[in-house]
Amino acid sequence: MVLDFAPSERSSVGLEWELALVDADSGNLRQVAPAVIDALTDDARHRFVKPEFLRNTLEVISDVRRTVPDAVADLEQGIEAIREITAPMRVELMGAGTHPFAQWAQQKVTDKERYATVVDRAQVLGRQQIVYGVHAHVGIEDRAKVLPIVNSLLVHLPYLQVLSASSPFFGADDTGYASMRTMIFQQLPTAGLPYQFAAWSELERYVDDMLHTGVIDDFTEVRWDVRPAPHFGTVEVRICDGTSNAGELATIGALVHCLVERMSTLLDEGRTLPTMPPWFVHENKWRAARYGLDAIIILDDAGNEELVTDALPRLLDDLAPVAERLGCAAELDGVHEILRAGASYQRQRAVAAAHGGGADGLEAVVSSLVAELRAGRPLPATG
Numbered sequence: 001m002v003l004d005f006a007p008s009e010r011s012s013v014g015l016e017w018e019l020a021l022v023d024a025d026s027g028n029l030r031q032v033a034p035a036v037i038d039a040l041t042d043d044a045r046h047r048f049v050k051p052e053f054l055r056n057t058l059e060v061i062s063d064v065r066r067t068v069p070d071a072v073a074d075l076e077q078g079i080e081a082i083r084e085i086t087a088p089m090r091v092e093l094m095g096a097g098t099h100p101f102a103q104w105a106q107q108k109v110t111d112k113e114r115y116a117t118v119v120d121r122a123q124v125l126g127r128q129q130i131v132y133g134v135h136a137h138v139g140i141e142d143r144a145k146v147l148p149i150v151n152s153l154l155v156h157l158p159y160l161q162v163l164s165a166s167s168p169f170f171g172a173d174d175t176g177y178a179s180m181r182t183m184i185f186q187q188l189p190t191a192g193l194p195y196q197f198a199a200w201s202e203l204e205r206y207v208d209d210m211l212h213t214g215v216i217d218d219f220t221e222v223r224w225d226v227r228p229a230p231h232f233g234t235v236e237v238r239i240c241d242g243t244s245n246a247g248e249l250a251t252i253g254a255l256v257h258c259l260v261e262r263m264s265t266l267l268d269e270g271r272t273l274p275t276m277p278p279w280f281v282h283e284n285k286w287r288a289a290r291y292g293l294d295a296i297i298i299l300d301d302a303g304n305e306e307l308v309t310d311a312l313p314r315l316l317d318d319l320a321p322v323a324e325r326l327g328c329a330a331e332l333d334g335v336h337e338i339l340r341a342g343a344s345y346q347r348q349r350a351v352a353a354a355h356g357g358g359a360d361g362l363e364a365v366v367s368s369l370v371a372e373l374r375a376g377r378p379l380p381a382t383g
Contacts, residue, residue, distance in 0.1 A: 248338060
C-alpha cells in the first residue's frame with residue numbers, strides 16, 4: 001500500500017496533554033468527561049479539548065505552532081475552558097502518568113467504537129489502561145528524514161522518560177517503578193517501541209500486513225512510543241508520562257522540539273544519525289521506567305554506560321543553540337529545575353511519606369498533583 005506523508009512545515013510543533021478528572025473532595029476519579037465535552041463551547045471542543053479512552057480523562061491539544069511557549073499557551077486555554085465546566089461539579093484536573101489509588105475495574109470506557117475494539121481485543125490488559133501521557137508532534141518537511149529521525153530518537157528516549165516519569169503508584173500500591181505507565185501501556189498489541197525500519201517501503205509493508213490481518217483499521221492504531229504521523233506530516237513522541245504542571249510540560253516539549261530539529265539539521269549536513277541495536281533500546285526503556293533519574297543508561301551502539309543525570313548536561317549543551325533558534329531556551333533550561341526539585345515520581349513519594357503513607361498519603365499525593373497543575377510548577381512536599 002501507499003502511505004502518504006502530508007506536507008508539513010519544518011519544526012512546527014504541537015502538544016497533547018492527557019489529564020485526569022478527579023473529585024475535589026475524595027481525590028478519586030470522576031467519569032464525567034462526556035458531560036464536560038457536551039458543555040464546552042464549539043470553539044473549545046473543536047480546537048483544544050478532546051475525549052479520550054476512559055470517561056475519567058480529557059485531552060487538551062494545541063494548534064500547530066512555531067514555538068513550544070505558543071503551544072503551551074493553547075493547552076492552558078483548553079484547561080481554562082474545562083475549568084469553567086468542572087468547577088460547579090466539584091471536579092479538579094490532575095496530571096500524572098497514573099492515578100495513585102483508583103481501581104481499574106471501576107473505570108468506564110468512552111462510548112466510541114475504536115475504544116470498544118481495544119477492550120474487546122486486549123481484555124483485562126485493555127481495561128487496565130488508567131494511564132495518562134504527553135505527546136509531542138514536530139513537523140518534518142521531507143519524508144526521507146522521518147525514519148532516520150524516529151530511529152535516532154530511540155537513543156534519546158531515556159532522557160525524556162526519566163524527566164517525565166510520574167507514575168510510581170498504581171492501584172494504591174507503590175510499584176517500585178518511576179514510570180509504571182510505561183509498563184502498563186506497552187501491553188497493548190500495537191504499543192511499545194517501534195521497529196527500526198530502514199526504508200519507507202518497509203513501513204508501508206508493515207501497515208499493509210497489519211491491515212490485511214485485521215490487527216489495525218488505520219495507522220493511528222499503531223501506538224508506538226515514537227512514530228511517524230503521516231496524516232499530520234510529523235514525528236510524534238509518545239513515551240512521556242503525563243506531567244503534573246505546565247512548566248514541566250513545556251520543558252519536555254522543548255526537549256523533543258530541539259532533538260528533532262537538531263537531527264534534521266544533521267541530516268541536511270549529510271551526517272548519519274546515531275542509532276542503537278533494539279536490545280539496547282529495550283533495556284534502556286526498562287531501566288528508565290524502573291529507576292528514573294537513578295538509571296544507568298546505555299549511551300551508544302558500543303554499549304558504553306553512564307548515569308542519566310551525568311549524561312544530561314552534555315545533551316543540554318549540544319541543544320542550547322537549537323533552543324535559542326527555536327525560541328524555547330528558557331523552557332529547555334527547566335531540565336535543571338526538574339533535577340533540583342526532583343521528578344514527579346520522586347515528589348509523589350515524598351508527599352506520600354510526609355503524610356504517613358497508606359490511604360491518607362495517596363490522597364495527599366492527588367491533592368499535591370492538583371495543586372501543581374493549578375500552580376503551573378513543582379511544589380515542595382509538606383506534611
